[in-house]
Amino acid sequence: MRLIEATGATIASQADAINSAELVVVAVARRFYDALPLALLQNKVLVDVSNRDDAVRRRSVLSNAEYLQELVPSARVVKAFNVLSAYLLETGGIQGSKEVPLATDSESARAKVVQTVRDLGFTPVDMGPLRQARHIEDIPLHFFRQWRGAFIVVAVIFLVGYVLNFIKFQLCHNLTKNETWDWSVFKQILMTNFNRNLGVVALTILGAVYMAGIIAAFLQLYRGTKYARFPAWLDRWLRMRKQLGLLMLAMAATHGCMSLGIYHPHHQYDWLFEPPKTVRAEVKVNGTFEVQTVDIWQHHPNWRGEVFLTLGAVTLCLLSILGISSLPSVTDRLTWREFSFIQSKLGWTALVAGFLHNLVLGWDYMLTAYDCYFPTGLQYALYLPLLCFIGKLILLVPPVNRRLVNIRSGLISRPVSQA
Ligand SMILES: Cc1cc2nc3c(=O)[nH]c(=O)nc-3n(C[C@H](O)[C@H](O)[C@H](O)COP(=O)(O)OP(=O)(O)OC[C@H]3O[C@@H](n4cnc5c(N)ncnc54)[C@H](O)[C@@H]3O)c2cc1C
Ligand SMILES: NC(=O)c1ccc[n+]([C@@H]2O[C@H](COP(=O)([O-])OP(=O)(O)OC[C@H]3O[C@@H](n4cnc5c(N)ncnc54)[C@H](OP(=O)(O)O)[C@@H]3O)[C@@H](O)[C@H]2O)c1
Ligand code: HEM
Structure with a gap:
């Protein structure tokens, strides 16, 4: 009632x-x-x-x-x-x-x-x-139907990266650098390896997001038309970019948070901090005093450290804007021009900033450290972004760019049957 x-x-x-x-x-x-x-x-x-x-x-x-x-x-x-x-x-x-x-x-x-x-x-x-x-x-x-493909791609790349990190930092270091087998490095599997791999996979996936557009552009240039269908694999890749982008954002954000906890001069990053002050001091070891030389670490990053950290933060900030703009309630309020400015221009800027963040970190051994005959995450995280930059630079050469713009605006169109 x-x-x-x-x-x-x-x-x-x-x-x-x-x-x-x-x-x-x-x-x-x-x-x-x-x-x-x-x-x-x-x-x-x-x-x-x-x-x-x-x-x-x-x-x-x-x-x-x-x-x-x-x-x-x-x-x-x-x-x-x-x-x-x-x-x-x-x-x-x-x-x-x-x-x-x-x-x-x-x-x-x-x-x-x-x-x-x-x-x-x-x-x-x-x-x-x-x-x-x-x-x-x-x-x-439907159960995450649009996400399944992107999730599998990210999971496979993450797994391969994890195995490579394990071989490099746990096995290779022990086999080539340590005189006796050092089990203590195995504890790094949880935090250090995980965090490094997050950064590497995030940058690689970001490269993959922008690589798809580059391949599509080259294909359109080659075919001379925008009206021919892309091959199925490229079509899927292009349509997967949003999901790939959001998954990489989650990884980049986790990597950023974890890194702030790890980033410390004692923890392998002495080349990013001001040099330590060395003092001779009487220290108590196992109950007895002895005179030792002690490094007192400065907690201020040096120039390189400042640049490295700022680049990481800028990358994450730009990626967050991309992530926010992809929320339907925000997308609906943006014009197409605003949306593609954020997704394309800011996204490319994030790729450049993430690339530099990594490059500044590993500058010293970027070209030389190939222990056990294969590169570290720091090195292979740069491969895909580097390919993107080369592709983009070619596309920006004025005659190439003019032709692409003409093709995309429908001004040039070789008949699809000839494409
Ligand atoms: C955190 C995050 C969130 C993301 N969210 C989204 C999202 O919500 N939605 C989404 O789609 N992607 C999303 N992405 C993926 C990515 O940012 C976009 O796909 C982005 O637009 C790719 O930029 P691009 O320069 O490679 O674009 P391209 O596809 O290379 O396009 C470049 C320019 O060419 C034009 N163009 C491209 N193809 C044609 C054509 N066939 N005919 C005419 N003009 C053409 C486009 O309009 C654009 O102006 C996200 C990525 C990240 C990292
Ligand atoms: N619940 C949801 O959130 C939801 C969302 C989207 C769609 N739906 C769809 O809506 C439909 C009903 O779902 P529901 O959750 O409301 O189920 P429900 O609570 O079990 O309601 C079932 C309805 O069917 C009637 N009914 C049961 N047995 C019957 C029979 N033998 N002959 C004729 N009518 C009979 C019932 O009538 P009495 O009251 O007289 O028993 C009741 O009105 C389903 O097809 C479902 O897929 C439900
Ligand atoms: C606030 C944001 C960020 C901070 C504080 C940060 C900090 C760090 C730190 C401390 C490292 C060294 C990790 C190690 O060697 O153990 C690192 C490495 C790395 N970061 Fe970031 N980062 C941030 C954002 C990002 C983003 C957004 C990306 C990718 C798009 C990224 C990609 C990488 C890569 C590829 C490495 C190299 C990993 C390796 O050593 O193998 N970082 N970052």
Whole structure:
């Protein structure tokens, strides 16, 4: 009774309720559709909100909404609202997306449901004819579908980097530099190796994000048209860039936080700090005093240290702007020009800053340290960004750039069949 008073609803029989309704929401599972009062539902606008599981999907290609349309041929069935959670609607919680995809074959029913979706505070997304309900019903079944490819790429690169770091810092150092086997370096597997690998993988993935655009540009130059389809692998790579970018941002941010804890003159970075003051002092060792020479470390970075750290922070700051701009609520408020300025220009600046951050850190042994015949993370983190810079510089050469701009604006277009 309290609910009735609060909502202003009236109590009616099922038949009366259906007869007086302009729009009927069918909120029962598909297996119960046969039990619905089908005769009463003829000529009504029926909103099918149902979802299906993988088992139903395998048994029939028809969507639930198309099946309902077959059962009630004179009704105007609209697929909508299945992507919203009833629980969250009831409790006023925030859901992932405010978009409500809908599909129907009736224009008058579409207009009615679009208005209802708007009245409820959601954004209607018209997907076209009722056949599209097949895709709409698949949406709640997705589980990070857009992210899977990017996640696998990042995971594989991370794993390979980790193994290479292990060979380099734990095995190789012991085999080539230490006279006796030093087990203490194995504790670095957790923090030091992990953090280094985060930095290396982040920079490599950032390179991969911008490499895709470079390859696409060279292909367009070679083909002389923008109208030919890219090969499937490049198309997937281009479409994966947002996910790759956001995963690399997560790694770069973690690396930045961890590094601030590790960055200390005692911890291998003596070349980034002002030189220590050396004093002769009486020190207590195992209860007895002895005179020793002691290095008192300065906690002020030197010029190189300042530049290195600032470059890391600038890179992270720029990447954060890219990450924020990719939030749908922010993207919606940016013009295309603003969005591509952030994503393209600021992203390239981040790549340059990240590259320099790494270069300044490893300058001394960038070209020389090939212990055990292979490079360290510091070195191979530079390969992909370096290739990007070479590619970009070629694309910026005026005649090349002019031709690319002309191709991309459609001014030059060799027929696709010749491309
Ligand atoms: C943290 C982070 C977040 C990210 N978020 C997003 C995101 O939300 N969305 C996203 O898409 N990417 C995202 N990315 C990936 C990346 O930043 C963008 O894909 C970026 O636009 C790539 O820049 P680019 O210069 O390589 O672009 P390119 O694809 O090389 O394009 C360069 C210029 O050429 C134009 N152009 C390209 N192809 C054509 C064509 N066929 N016809 C006509 N003109 C063309 C473009 O409009 C652009 O002006 C993100 C990356 C990171 C690191
Ligand atoms: N819950 C959600 O968040 C959500 C979100 C999107 C889509 N959906 C879809 O909405 C539909 C209903 O889901 P629900 O969560 O509301 O399920 P529910 O709470 O179990 O409701 C089921 C409804 O079906 C009716 N029903 C049960 N057995 C029936 C039968 N044998 N014959 C006729 N009607 C019968 C019930 O009527 P009585 O009240 O008379 O028992 C009830 O109204 C499903 O297709 C679901 O996929 C649900
Ligand atoms: C606030 C931000 C940052 C700080 C404080 C920081 C700090 C550091 C420190 C201390 C190291 C040395 C790690 C070691 O040798 O153990 C390092 C290395 C590195 N950093 Fe950063 N960094 C930051 C951001 C970034 C970002 C955003 C990137 C990538 C885009 C990056 C890429 C790298 C790479 C590739 C290395 C070399 C790893 C190696 O030694 O193998 N850093 N950084």
